[in-house]
Amino acid sequence: xxxxxxxxxxxxxxxxxxxxxxxxxxxxxxxxxxxxxxxxxxxxxxxxxxxxxxxxxxxxxxxxxxxxxxxxxxxxxxxxxxxxxxxxxxxxxxxxxxxxxxxxxxxxxxxxxxxxxxxxxxxxxxxxxxxxxxxxxxxxxxxxxxx
Amino acid sequence: xxxxxxxxxxxxxxxxxxxxxxxxxxxxxxxxxxxxxxxxxxxxxxxxxxxxxxxxxxxxxxxxxxxxxxxxxxxxxxxxxxxxxxxxxxxxxxxxxxxxxxxxxxxxxxxxxxxxxxxxxxxxxxxxxxxxxxxxxxxxxxxxxxxxxxxxxxxxxxxxxxxxxxxxxxxxxxxxxxxxxxxxxxxxxxxxxxxxxxxxxxxxxxxxxxxxxxxxxxxxxxxxxxxxxxxxxxxxxxxxxxxxxxxxxxxxxxxxxxxxxxxxxxxxxxxxxxxxxxxxxxxxxxxxxxxxxxxxxxxxxxxxxxxxxxxxxxxxxxxxxxxxxxxxxxxxxxxxxxxxxxxxxxxxxxxxxxxxxxxxxxxxxxxxxxxxxxxxxxxxxxxxxxxxxxxxxxxxxxxxxxxxxxxxxxxxx
Numbered sequence: 001x002x003x004x005x006x007x008x009x010x011x012x013x014x015x016x017x018x019x020x021x022x023x024x025x026x027x028x029x030x031x032x033x034x035x036x037x038x039x040x041x042x043x044x045x046x047x048x049x050x051x052x053x054x055x056x057x058x059x060x061x062x063x064x065x066x067x068x069x070x071x072x073x074x075x076x077x078x079x080x081x082x083x084x085x086x087x088x089x090x091x092x093x094x095x096x097x098x099x100x101x102x103x104x105x106x107x108x109x110x111x112x113x114x115x116x117x118x119x120x121x122x123x124x125x126x127x128x129x130x131x132x133x134x135x136x137x138x139x140x141x142x143x144x145x146x147x
Numbered sequence: 148x149x150x151x152x153x154x155x156x157x158x159x160x161x162x163x164x165x166x167x168x169x170x171x172x173x174x175x176x177x178x179x180x181x182x183x184x185x186x187x188x189x190x191x192x193x194x195x196x197x198x199x200x201x202x203x204x205x206x207x208x209x210x211x212x213x214x215x216x217x218x219x220x221x222x223x224x225x226x227x228x229x230x231x232x233x234x235x236x237x238x239x240x241x242x243x244x245x246x247x248x249x250x251x252x253x254x255x256x257x258x259x260x261x262x263x264x265x266x267x268x269x270x271x272x273x274x275x276x277x278x279x280x281x282x283x284x285x286x287x288x289x290x291x292x293x294x295x296x297x298x299x300x301x302x303x304x305x306x307x308x309x310x311x312x313x314x315x316x317x318x319x320x321x322x323x324x325x326x327x328x329x330x331x332x333x334x335x336x337x338x339x340x341x342x343x344x345x346x347x348x349x350x351x352x353x354x355x356x357x358x359x360x361x362x363x364x365x366x367x368x369x370x371x372x373x374x375x376x377x378x379x380x381x382x383x384x385x386x387x388x389x390x391x392x393x394x395x396x397x398x399x400x401x402x403x404x405x406x407x408x409x410x411x412x413x414x415x416x417x418x419x420x421x422x423x424x425x426x427x428x429x430x431x432x433x434x435x436x437x438x439x440x441x442x443x444x445x446x447x448x449x450x451x452x453x454x455x456x457x458x459x460x461x462x463x464x465x466x467x468x469x470x471x472x473x474x475x476x477x478x479x480x481x482x483x484x485x486x487x488x489x490x491x492x493x494x495x496x497x498x499x500x501x502x503x504x505x506x507x508x509x510x511x512x513x514x515x516x517x518x519x520x521x522x523x524x525x526x527x528x529x530x531x532x533x534x535x536x537x538x539x540x541x542x543x544x545x546x547x548x549x550x551x552x553x554x555x556x557x558x559x560x
Contacts, residue, residue, distance in 0.1 A: 003506075004503055004506050004553075004557050005557060008499075008557050008558065013558060013559065017494075038514070039498045039513070039514055039529065040514060040515050040519075040522075040528045040529045041498070042528070062496075062528045063496060063498070063528070064496040064497075064498035064499045065495070065496060065499045065558070066498075066499070068496075120502070122502075123502070126498065
């Protein structure tokens with residue numbers, strides 16, 4: 001059971017129970033949906049980007065605790081960052097949940113709680129699904145006018 | 148008149164010992180395998196029959212004069228006779244080997260489907276597996292036919308009256324599950340077939356989840372087509388069956404073209420082989436078919452009466468324990484249930500449940516079970532599904548319920 005607790009850390013359980021930034025975003029100008037057909041996890045990311053900066057971001061959807069917590073923590077962490085910074089953070093997050101020792105979790109802030117995912121390769125997709133949706137939204141795979 | 152012999156208690160522990168995979172440990176715990184609706188484990192007899200085939204008889208079927216080819220053909224056709232007897236078809240010509248249930252349904256959708264026109268109707272039910280939805284949707288797209296769906300109640304039983312109401316002079320086929328893979332509902336297929344036959348509508352039964360649990364008699368049911376997979380009934384993956392009434396099969400055009408399904412070929416004209424070979428183009432999965440034959444021998448030896456009685460008791464126990472477990476809600480409470488119990492655990496997504504149970508060595512299925520419309524109906528993204536075979540025990544059920552306690556501990560719920 002010990003390693004299960006390492007995966008389902010308190011912060012993850014908390015964000016799963018009380019997701020931050022959950023819901024629609026009135027002034028969003030970027031949207032994208034991520035779907036994992038294997039387990040049915042579904043995350044839609046809404047963001048308002050102005051001058052390359054992510055002013056505000058939210059998500060909707062349903063999925064397992066890892067996926068929902070990853071989306072919640074992600075939206076908390078990237079708010080106020082530039083699109084370029086968000087991309088770099090995704091890169092580092094991806095390393096964190098897939099590589100053995102490459103990525104130091106030290107300065108990744110709250111994202112570091114997902115380090116345990118690397119022990120469970122089948123859950124990597126759960127943790128990264130919101131990030132893939134974010135990336136699609138930020139890179140204007142689909143731009144929706146706020147007007 | 149002989150009286151009914153006293154029922155000899157079924158011994159699941161002895162049956163278990165025949166299945167090498169069930170002796171494994173997973174994550175440091177003895178395996179509890181409750182994903183039988185996805186695929187069953189295989190007894191030693193099936194594994195041995197498959198490898199023995201490769202060691203002693205491997206050759207192509209129906210095309211050689213040499214000893215091995217004759218042997219392979221005898222084994223392959225011998226398995227067909229075993230299948231015929233297993234489902235009580237009139238003749239082996241009515242038994243077509245396919246890759247599985249999915250291919251069997253697609254065969255009908257593409258052959259019987261060839262005569263479906265715009266405005267015709269196909270009737271399926273609200274609890275079908277994707278493999279008994281999508282082939283018909285594809286056919287409807289091609290032909291302009293309309294898909295009609297028999298509704299069901301929250302208990303997971305179909306509305307028979309509404310079913311009758313759907314049948315009309317435009318209905319060309321009814322295609323329904325014998326047993327639901329996500330709810331465990333045993334549908335009253337005999338009555339449903341009788342109702343369709345009153346209007347001369349043929350019926351295909353998806354028997355994938357029925358054949359591992361009960362004796363199926365296609366003649367008693369009156370089924371026009373009956374499809375099932377070998378791998379869910381303790382045989383190897385790669386071999387399944389389409390039973391079809393000869394009178395109907397003979398009216399169907401060929402489907403896949405190739406070797407074995409022809410009688411003669413020239414560049415101007417090809418004539419087709421007789422039943423059942425007409426529908427078996429190319430080299431089949433001979434070893435899997437031989438293994439399926441061995442699985443049938445194995446099941447006949449155990450006896451379905453004993454299996455069915457034991458499983459009914461076991462599943463009732465699972466329903467009772469799960470209903471009483473904290474935070475558990477059963478999805479579907481059908482009148483007649485076989486092999487499957489679906490449930491949710493309050494506050495925990497099935498994907499998390501499945502993973503934490505796996506950590507305790509317990510294998511269940513977490514997800515939509517290829518029945519997304521059923522999930523939509525109950526308003527859940529996914530369910531946990533425990534599915535049983537005769538080799539499962541009450542101890543397995545107890546381990547599952549204890550495992551759900553571990554899940555709640557991890558989630559502090």
